[in-house]
Amino acid sequence: IKDDKVVFAGNRKFDRKTATAYRGRKGRKKYDLDTILLLLQNKHEKVAKQLNVARTLGAGFVSQVDVPDLLAYFDGEVDELESALPDLDSVSIQKLAAENLVEPAVPDIVKHSDDLLANGDEAGDKAGALLDSIRSVERHLQNHKSVLMCPVQTFEDLTPLASAELTKYIKMKDEERKETAAVATKQGVNPRTGLASTSDVRYKQFDKDQFNINRYGEASIGIDEYGRHGGREEAPPSPTTAGGAIDERSASAVDRKRDRQRKRPLADSSKVDAKKSKPMKNVRPIIMVPPGMSSIINKYNARRFLGSGKFSTWEEEKPRAKLASDGSSGFARTFMKKHPVQYKITEKPVAKQDWYRVVAVIVMGKKWQFKDFPYNGVKDGNLVDLFSATCGFYFHYSNDPIPKEVEQWNVKPIAIDKNNRHKDIAAFREFWAKLDGFLGKKNLDFVY
Numbered sequence: 001i002k003d004d005k006v007v008f009a010g011n012r013k014f015d016r017k018t019a020t021a022y023r024g025r026k027g028r029k030k031y032d033l034d035t036i037l038l039l040l041q042n043k044h045e046k047v048a049k050q051l052n053v054a055r056t057l058g059a060g061f062v063s064q065v066d067v068p069d070l071l072a073y074f075d076g077e078v079d080e081l082e083s084a085l086p087d088l089d090s091v092s093i094q095k096l097a098a099e100n101l102v103e104p105a106v107p108d109i110v111k112h113s114d115d116l117l118a119n120g121d122e123a124g125d126k127a128g129a130l131l132d133s134i135r136s137v138e139r140h141l142q143n144h145k146s147v148l149m150c151p152v153q154t155f156e157d158l159t160p161l162a163s164a165e166l167t168k169y170i171k172m173k174d175e176e177r178k179e180t181a182a183v184a185t186k187q188g189v190n191p192r193t194g195l196a197s198t199s200d201v202r203y204k205q206f207d208k209d210q211f212n213i214n215r216y217g218e219a220s221i222g223i224d225e226y227g228r229h230g231g232r233e234e235a236p237p238s239p240t241t242a243g244g245a246i247d248e249r250s251a252s253a254v255d256r257k258r259d260r261q262r263k264r265p266l267a268d269s270s271k272v273d274a275k276k277s278k279p280m281k282n283v284r285p286i287i288m289v290p291p292g293m294s295s296i297i298n299k300y301n302a303r304r305f306l307g308s309g310k311f312s313t314w315e316e317e318k319p320r321a322k323l324a325s326d327g328s329s330g331f332a333r334t335f336m337k338k339h340p341v342q343y344k345i346t347e348k349p350v351a352k353q354d355w356y357r358v359v360a361v362i363v364m365g366k367k368w369q370f371k372d373f374p375y376n377g378v379k380d381g382n383l384v385d386l387f388s389a390t391c392g393f394y395f396h397y398s399n400d401p402i403p404k405e406v407e408q409w410n411v412k413p414i415a416i417d418k419n420n421r422h423k424d425i426a427a428f429r430e431f432w433a434k435l436d437g438f439l440g441k442k443n444l445d446f447v448y
Contacts, residue, residue, distance in 0.1 A: 006033050014033060016034040025066060032060050034057070218363060280418065283357060295362070297362055297395045299329065303315065349372040352374065360390060363394050363409070383409055393413065398415040399418065
């Protein structure tokens with residue numbers, strides 16, 4: 001490399017920035033002559049040194065993706081490169097031939113073609129041989145497959161044109177949409193649905209009288225559609241005698257009675273209702289738990305879980321469980337309550353007069369658990385009345401399936417994680433949320 005030229009053997013010089021036929025895989029840009037030359041001269045050096053040399057001489061740098069293919073081509077390991085397909089037309093070939101850069105081999109039969117044409121008979125006989133000789137020195141540059149594949153062509157010139165046309169089309173559609181919406185708005189039509197708006201149908205198409213007739217009928221009944229006071233009241237029918245004459249004494253009695261009803265204070269009746277509906281605080285709600293040890297919640301661990309939301313197996317709680325002589329226990333509910341509410345837990349059926357206090361039943365999945373419950377249909381296996389009067393729950397471990405029989409009952413299944421105790425509070429909240437929602441629909445005379 002000398003100055004801006006590359007000098008080859010025979011003192012042939014070329015511009016160092018002459019584009020070669022070798023294209024990079026990224027960007028498909030042709031490499032310059034000095035870039036290829038520096039690669040061949042420093043192919044045994046490290047990449048860092050090759051880069052420094054290229055920067056020093058102001059040359060480009062061959063991408064590492066293309067280096068193996070180029071070196072294999074120049075070392076003779078491959079005959080051609082896909083990225084180095086020639087792109088020469090007839091004008092380029094003539095130009096290179098004029099500069100003595102291309103010296104096509106011309107067969108002897110072509111050199112003496114003038115002599116052959118001079119003799120007409122011989123030219124006709126040897127025309128085929130002449131064409132075959134010409135075709136033998138031709139180099140097939142492109143075929144239909146290479147043209148269709150376009151290995152070295154890009155669409156950089158067409159992309160801006162296509163983008164401009166697309167932008168123009170979108171803008172045109174937006175303008176058409178705005179014009180349609182404007183016309184529809186003027187006509188009182190919803191541009192999205194194509195129908196008349198509600199306000200137009202109600203108040204513009206009909207006047208108020210026609211609207212009232214369509215809504216309430218032909219009769220003028222004086223209804224205030226907004227529910228305001230002060231509307232016209234129809235006078236009650238006047239009592240008449242059997243002969244059709246008006247009984248003045250009866251009419252006055254009716255008027256006096258109506259006046260008394262209007263003047264009666266409402267505070268007295270509200271106080272009476274409040275006294276009747278005031279819940280009793282000395283009644284403890286009862287939660288029934290399954291008997292035996294087959295349920296994960298029973299009389300041993302129900303008190304701790306329902307009271308504080310901390311689950312322990314009944315085997316762990318049995319040694320420290322504090323039970324009454326009848327096997328029952330109690331706890332004070334403070335969750336979602338301003339004042340503690342006392343609850344009772346038992347597995348044995350309560351007295352007949354106390355069944356109204358049973359608010360929840362924790363089931364174990366077997367019908368024999370309810371054999372002594374005083375509800376209709378229980379003895380026949382019908383649990384509809386039972387779970388209509390009480391709120392049913394079924395506790396199970398999260399990795400255990402729910403029995404099919406339990407799925408048919410009106411009970412709330414609640415899963416408890418067997419290992420992760422931080423998830424107990426979610427089951428605890430789920431229990432009380434369900435129970436409060438269930439009891440809130442009932443008219444109970446005690447605090448729960």
